[in-house]
Amino acid sequence: MSERPLGPQVAGFVPPPPPGPEVIGGVHVTLERLDAARHADPLFADNLGQDWLWDYMPYGPFASLQEYRDWQAEMATKADPFFYALRDTISGRVGGLASYLRIDPSNGVIEIGHIQISPAMQRSPAATEAISLMIRWAFEAGYRRVEWKCNALNAPSMLAARRYGFRHEGTFRQHMLVEGRNRDSAWFAILDDEWARLGPAHAAWLDPANFDGAGRQRQALSQLTAQAMGWDQP
Structure with missing residues (x-):
């Protein structure tokens, strides 16, 4: 019998640690381990009246500040998902949340999700840098694969994934029920070898030279990551 093909050996792989830093610092944003006492009140205020922010989430909108505080307090106790609050370094204000989840050190796989950015932080360098920092931490810690999953109807999340350089691998049909609705x-x-190309693209976008005096980007991150990956320009 002829030999059947097997995957290549992964020499020297050591399972990376689970997420743990209390703080991951950047230029525009600081990621702080979620703490309801510090983070719930300002985020609830920023999200008030913006119920659409929760359209693709399995929780929310929250009817009261206390309900939101209680939810944050519960999330802050969990190791998976492992939540961070995103604090804008210029304004000092908390503007969003993001987490690591489905954390699988034995296979070197980790996902970024539960991303909820308030209108005040959306489309800002701080929001972009927050996700970039999370990707970078994962690969520097030794993960081989960083995942992004979203509702296939969530067009903004699909575009964001591509913008950061995530490669679309397919759609899982009838994957979940979320608040009684089907989710594909x-x-x-x-992958780690792709980040070797994408990391410099992220750094080039975040470089102050990429922004004019009014704070407008000179080159889009989607263009830089497409160039790095050899994709068609957006």
């Missing part, structure tokens, strides 16, 4: 899930990933 789009799957994306970046």
Whole structure:
């Protein structure tokens, strides 16, 4: 019998640690381990009246500040998902949440999700840098694969994944029920060897020279990551 093909050996792989830093610092944003006492009140205020922010989430909108505080307090106790609050370094204000989840050190796989950015932080360098920092931490810690999954109807999340350089790997049909509705899930990933190309693209976008005096980008991150990956320009 002829030999059947097997995957290549992964020499020297050591399972990376689970997420743990209390703080991950950047230029525009600081990621702080979620703490309801510090983070719930300002985020509830920023999200008030913006119920659409929760359209694709399995929780929310929250009817009261206390309900939101209680939810944050529960999330802050969990190791998976492992939540961070995103604090804008210029304004000092908390503007969003993001987490690591489906954390699988034995296979070197980790996902970024539960991303909820307030209108005040959306489309800002701080919001972009927050996700970039999370990707970078994962690969520097030794993960081989960083995943991004979203509702296949969530067009902004699909575009964001591509913008960061995640590769679309397919759609899992009838993957979940979320608040009684069907969810088909789009799957994306970046591999460690791809980050070797994408990391410099992220750094080039975040470089102050990429922004004019009014804070407008000179070159889009989607263009830089497409160039790095050899994709068609957006």
